[in-house]
Amino acid sequence: MLVSKRNVEIGISFLLGGNYMWKTEKTPSIFKQALIVNKKPFPWLKAFLAGVAAGLPICIGLLFGNLEYGLIAGLGGFTYLYVFPIPYAQLARKLTFCVLGITACVFLGTIVAPYPIFTAILMGIIGSIAMFIFGAFQLIGPSAIFFVLVFAMTTGMPTAPNEAFLRAGLTFLGGVLSWIIAMSGWLFNPHGPEKDVVRRTYLDLANLVDSIGTEKFNDAKNKVMSSLKEADQTLTVGNNPWHTKDIYKRLIVLNIYANKIFLYVVDEFDECQKSLSSEFGEAVRIIAALIESGSIINDSLNNNLPHPNEMDEKSTLLFMEITAAKDSLNESSLTLKEQMHILNPSAKQTLLGAFDKNSIILINALRFGLFIVLAAILAYEYELNRSFWVPLSCVAVMSGANAVATFHRAIQRSFGTVVGILIASVILAFHPSGFVIPFLVFLLTFITELFIVKNYGLAALFFTPNALLMAESGSQGKFAFTYFASARLIDVAIGIIIGLIGVWVVGKKSASSRLPHLVSKTIRSQAQVLFALFSGQEQKIDLKNSTEINKMQTNIKNLKTVYDTASGEIPVNKKAIEYYWAIVYSIEQLGFLLEKYSNIKDRPILSEKGISQLLFIFETMAIAANRQTSVTKKEIPEINELPSIQYVVEDLQKNFQKLTYSQS
Incomplete structure (x- = not known):
């Protein structure tokens, strides 16, 4: 059952979630790719509610005669930016984490603001933790960006450690308001x-x-x-x-x-x-x-x-x-x-899987935090105006899924910031005050959320003036915009450069070099699952909470993440990608089938000879993956009741019969 050329394209698309297709035509330049506007529909309702979540706390603050408190509560409104069309049970847990996380960032930012070195270190820790959690649990959303933003903006407020609980409390209330707005849809269509x-x-x-x-x-x-x-x-x-x-x-x-x-x-x-x-x-x-x-x-x-x-x-x-x-x-x-039977790995198992030494999630989180710290130390050491914009720009750039995406972010961030400052100059020139401020925050947030699905650079056009407006509205009209705008451009440029250096130096070929070991490890875990399912030992194994299945799922997830990251490295190791794509695709297909068959009670039992032969074949492929060598064809025992597994194992073995590649 050979893989056709068409299946090559389908396989890569399936493997990478439809985001990557193997094409023979010339790929557009990185600059052109960064400026592509996709055809996703505008999320009108989400954008409107995001604007309400951002602007309403400021309105409430004005009604009580305190704009500053309203702006602080508005920081909690960033919680709504983590809303995506996922089950409400998960959304409630995710937003609760976001509310508590953003509140903690405001509290800690207020406490450590007088101590630049501690501020820089804590900023890196916050970024690493958020990046790791979002990666480990595969949560969709802006990841660490708004946690770092809120912490950074808080450190830029007037130094007042004694107001830590007050500011945190106001932010918490703003976050709770966003939580309520986000969960309101549950009343009408809970599932x-x-x-x-x-x-x-x-x-x-x-x-x-x-x-x-x-x-x-x-x-x-x-x-x-x-x-x-x-x-x-x-x-x-x-x-x-x-x-x-x-x-x-x-x-x-x-x-x-x-x-x-x-x-x-x-x-x-x-x-x-x-x-x-x-x-x-x-x-x-x-x-x-x-x-x-x-x-x-x-x-x-x-x-x-x-x-x-x-x-x-x-x-x-x-x-x-x-x-x-x-x-x-x-x-x-x-x-x-x-x-009903629901197979759900515990949070502990998920985190332990992401802590694997070969996990790209852990490596990316550590790299992310390290360069945030370096960017923050540099900004504070040279006492740059509004120094928190330097690490913030670094965060925005390094949040790309891989090196190519990071360069896209750098281009988009640069373009969006320059034009965004021009937009901000017009807004701030009129010295907005009163209810005009929450209206502008609502409008800019609304437009940002509309365009974020189209292109990050377009969203930055409106996010930049929105962030400037919220950061400067408490200055009672003393904007000194010319000086501030030039300093903002310098801060952004420095942050972008540091972020690109971080990806280039630390991430260079780090993913592709891990592919052999992870392929080998995943194949061995699949052999263990196959033995548990078809050797007649199931009465000794709780398949709903099976260590073997959980281990296989974790390994496949890590492998898929590493392969996706390797495909976006600069320079890309084309030989590694071409050599491993069919192997990884077959591995994921096999993992899918094994997981599905684990839910079937009347599974066929293979003979000891058949099981032994299959385990030998799997071990041979695992060793070949580690050593990057080919394998000789071996007879695969027939599984008459489940031919689909037999076909996939045949495909996997055939993929290992290719020539070796060099990583140089």
Whole structure:
């Protein structure tokens, strides 16, 4: 089962989450890439609510006759910038962490402001911790940027350690307000994100069923795998251990059926040359439509699935699985609960996995903190005006996912800051006061959030004047703008240069050099999972809390992160990327299948000879990965009941039969 050229492109796209495609045409220059405006739709509602979260605390402060207190409370409004369409259960936990983190940053910033060296060190620690947590738990959002920004802006306030609790309290109230605004959608559609991801999974599954026997099958298969992974992650983080609603139980069971249907299609129809009748795909689409129903139980009872006219044994069993998925929509809550099983690694396991010595997450976090400290020390040592803008610019640049993204950020930050200062000059020239200030903060935040999805540089056009306005509004009209603007440009330029140096010196080929060891380590962990699943030892292993599966998941996550980072190194190690991409893709496919089969009770048991042969093959590949050598072909024992695993192992072994590469 050789990998076709088309599958090469699909594989890399799947491996990197659709963000990277292997292309033969000439890649645009870094400068042109940085200026590309993507076609994502404007997030109008999120942008409006972000503006409200930023401007409302300032309005409240003005109503109580204290603009300064309102501006401090407005720092808590940055919490809303971490809102993304994720399950409300996870969003509540994430925003709580953000509120407490931003509050702590204000408190610590007020305390250490008189001591520049401690300020610089603490700024680096805050940046490292935030970067590590966001990376380890794969949280989407601006990561450490606003934690460092709030801490830095607090150190730039009038020195008053005795006001630490007051400032922290005001910030906390502003953060709580953002939390309430963000969670208000829960009242109207408490499981909206979960319903959406399961619905999209069934639509992709319908396309897969329609593609059986056609050239589109592999494309559709990989898309379903990506959807199932997203659905698993979304439903896992959306779990509320204190109260599980009926709709959430149904979504969990529906997702289980989606996995069963997918595995059955892959096992039984992968080599099929004949298409199925359209009623199969139509039946799956009806289930997708029912998920959005306001009365899901009644509608599922009143909607019958179209019945195919002709079916053989395999297609009959497929239709029975589809029917069972639809019938689960009207099962009792108790029956649903018996079918539920959620495999969720503990926070401790996740953190320990990210603390691995070869984890790029830990390395990036340490590098991030080190250069923030250096930037802050340099700024404070030379007593630059508004010195906190230097480390802040360094943070913004180094927040790129890899070296290429970092250079994009540097270009975008430079362009956005220069033009943003011109916009700020117009605003500040009118000496805004009173309720004009919160209105401008609302407007600039609103526009920033609209354009951040399009291009970071466009967002910086409006974020820069917004930050200047909030930082200077307490100066009672004494802006001294000409001097301030020139100093701001110098600070930003210094911060950008330090950030680029950090990526260039510390990150150079650090990811690609770790690929051999991580590939080897991941293959060995998959061999352990395979032994646990198919050796007949499952009665001795709790697969729901399996150390083997958790270890494999952690290793695959680390490997994927390292490979993604290596693909963006400057200069990129093309030989390493070309050599390993197919290997990493096959590893992730195998990990996906092993995880899914761990939820099946009646798994086939392989003979001792078969298991021994498989373990020998896996160990041979692991050694080859570490030494960067090729392997000779070995006979893979047949797994008749689960041919998809056999095919992927065959692909993985074939990928190791290529010539070696040199890292030089």
